[in-house]
Amino acid sequence: MSEEIKPTSEVPAAETAAPENPLHTVGFDARFPQQNQTKHCWQSYVDYHKCINLKGEDFAPCKVFWRTYSSLCPVDWVEKWDxxxxxxxxxxxVNVE
Known part of the structure; x- marks a missing residue:
């Protein structure tokens, strides 16, 4: 038997709620024009840690680097780098000199 598809009005709110940290696609960066985004991932990770070491974790512009590396980098890489x-x-x- 096939599962019946419910109209949107019948789907419970918990099933349609937006995730707490929605995923997004990183915008174009002219420094990394190729399809392979490994360097972009690496540089964003390094830039984020330089930024928070210099300005602190509450400095809003640092979050741009965090969102970028969180979107581009595989979790295994980030865990290894951490x-x-x-x-x-x-x-x-990543140290500020």
């Missing part, structure tokens, strides 16, 4: 930063072996420079 571990590397904690151990002091992260290959990028």
């Amino acid at each position: 571990e590397q930063r904690e151990k002091g072996i992260f290959p990028g420079n």
